[in-house]
Amino acid sequence: MKSDNTIRLNKYISDSGICSRRQADRYIEMGQVFVNGKRVPVGTQVSLKDRVMVNGQVIEPQEEEAAIYIAFNKPVGVTTTSESWVKDNIVDYINHSQRIFPIGRLDKDSQGLIFLTSNGDMVNKILRAGNKHEKEYIVTVDKPVTDSFIEGMSNGVPILGVNTRKCFVKKEGPNVFRIILMQGLNRQIRRMCEHFGYEVTRLERIRIMNISLKGLALGEWRDFTEEELKEMRRLTAGSKGTVEEKYSPEKDSSKAKNKKADAAFASTPAKKPNTRYGASVWNSGKKKSSGGSKSSGKPAARKAGGRGRGR
Secondary structure: OOOOOOEEHHHHHHHOOOOOHHHHHHHHHOOOEEEOOEEOOOOOEEOOOOOEEEOOEEEOOOOHHHOOEEEEEEOOOOEOOOOOOOOOEHHHHHOOOOOOEEEOOOOOOOEEEEEEEOOHHHHHHHHOHHHOOOEEEEEEEOOOOOHHHHHHHHOOOEEOOEEOOOOEEEEEEOOEEEEEEOOOOOOHHHHHHHHOOOOEEEEEEEEEOOEEOOOOOOOEEEEOOHHHHHHHHHHOOOOOOOOOOOOOHHHHOOHHHHHHHHHHHHOOOOOOOOOOOOHHHOOOOOOOOOOOOOOOOOOOOEEOOOOOOOO
């Protein structure tokens, strides 16, 4: 029976900064988690009085105020994973003095904004697909962008057995467009473009929710400001739903269900970008100083690779 003073074991583990809740459940299923010296099943409730050990290490949740939240301008070639055996993984590249892991993913051949944190609970809140958090990209393709291409991209594209959600798409140059997504299918933008015979030659994420890439040079990172973190918490306060969307063949087993879903999708108007964070935060490629500014209130950016310079 759940007590008011207990929490789920996966949340307890993620709050320690070791990993996300999903990874914590994997550790539990693999028998690598002990509570008071005993292996326990997924769903176990624990309290602060319990002794929790993961992979031979005793852990305890950290205070939320002590958690790390950083924005990183990821270069092409860096892999978004916390697995130490993967070459050029993002954690080793940043080389932070404390344990952090990425929130979500950004393809190895893509660049731009990605968050990293020591707070596993925040990872889950941001990744939950049902919350429709905005992510904005500037994309360059291998041939001229046409009106029909923009219309097709914005109205939804069949990839991985499902239709993508309607989204905001705008032409920004002969071969460049801006797109704002609220879902995270695997290599979604590249697959969408391929459907229309286009190949992505450059993809940069410039915004996630209320935080933009503005002022952060490639390969640099900075801490969230107090204002940004406060707004992030507000945006994720009612977080619920399933974790980041993934393709599942089972979803396509019923043609009747597909037709019903397609009909509902077609009747849904495309959502306009959040004017508070959308067009107003986008910068048309002008270089900014990588240092913090008094006017923006943002902390100075740091080059990745400097252990001990994080906080």
